[in-house]
Amino acid sequence: MNKILIETVNLKKIYQHFNGNITLFKNLNLKIKQGDLVALVGPSGSGKSSLLHLLALLDEPTRGDIKINNIFTKKFTDEKKDETRRKNISIIFQDNNLLNDFTAIENVMMPLIIKGENVVKAEKEAQKILKKMKILDRSQHFPNQLSGGEQQRVAIARALIAETSLILADEPTGNLDFNTSKEIFSYFLKLKKLKKTIIFATHNRELANRADYKLFISNGDIKRVNAR
Numbered sequence: 001m002n003k004i005l006i007e008t009v010n011l012k013k014i015y016q017h018f019n020g021n022i023t024l025f026k027n028l029n030l031k032i033k034q035g036d037l038v039a040l041v042g043p044s045g046s047g048k049s050s051l052l053h054l055l056a057l058l059d060e061p062t063r064g065d066i067k068i069n070n071i072f073t074k075k076f077t078d079e080k081k082d083e084t085r086r087k088n089i090s091i092i093f094q095d096n097n098l099l100n101d102f103t104a105i106e107n108v109m110m111p112l113i114i115k116g117e118n119v120v121k122a123e124k125e126a127q128k129i130l131k132k133m134k135i136l137d138r139s140q141h142f143p144n145q146l147s148g149g150e151q152q153r154v155a156i157a158r159a160l161i162a163e164t165s166l167i168l169a170d171e172p173t174g175n176l177d178f179n180t181s182k183e184i185f186s187y188f189l190k191l192k193k194l195k196k197t198i199i200f201a202t203h204n205r206e207l208a209n210r211a212d213y214k215l216f217i218s219n220g221d222i223k224r225v226n227a228r
């Protein structure tokens with residue numbers, strides 16, 4: 001039985017806005033285990049991105065808490081949150097993923113450099129993973145010299161190289177053609193075998209159906225739906 005990696009405890013999120021409040025989650029209690037491959041689905045505006053931001057400790061819950069490795073995180077300082085993220089979480093956002101002043105390969109090397117890895121070794125690792133993502137020939141390009149799909153693949157490579165226990169991905173295959181999406185997904189399956197937890201928001205039904213289960217968000221609640 002795998003242990004629980006991340007958990008939401010009575011999580012509530014309301015956005016205050018002058019046009020009226022938006023209640024995204026009323027009282028969310030999720031338990032996500034090590035090695036789970038989870039598809040986050042739901043209509044546009046249902047709160048998928050918001051939930052991923054909360055799980056990444058990038059946003060404050062209105063009420064409730066998030067536990068990572070069985071530790072409550074609400075009272076963490078910003079430094080502690082940064083550290084927790086660096087050690088445990090890789091994030092692939094919908095956009096604005098890459099550092100614009102660095103080349104594709106430098107972006108991918110970044111998590112290893114931050115960890116204090118030797119530059120030559122980091123570069124070799126980055127090359128390997130860029131090759132798997134079929135984007136090695138764009139290593140020396142800066143983000144603004146890459147297409148949306150290419151940027152996305154570089155961002156995925158950067159998330160994967162860090163080898164964190166949790167990978168949060170917001171529509172990671174949104175800019176990609178179906179074959180490339182399937183390849184990215186097969187990479188997720190490999191990570192699952194390594195006991196990594198992957199939570200990815202998607203509108204792609206076929207990929208969602210291949211996850212261990214789906215979390216369907218609507219009207220402030222989440223339903224767990226078995227994909228298979």
Ligand SMILES: Nc1ncnc2c1ncn2[C@@H]1O[C@H](COP(=O)(O)OP(=O)(O)O)[C@@H](O)[C@H]1O
Pocket residue numbers: 015016017022024042043044045046047048049050051
């Ligand atoms: N900072 C914010 N302030 C107010 N409302 C927001 C904010 N961020 C998102 N929202 C609203 O919350 C809802 C959920 O957004 P989001 O999580 O991006 O949905 P999804 O990713 O499922 O499309 C949307 O209706 C959006 O307009």
Ligand SMILES: [Mg+2]
Pocket residue numbers: 048049050094170
């Ligand atoms: Mg979104």
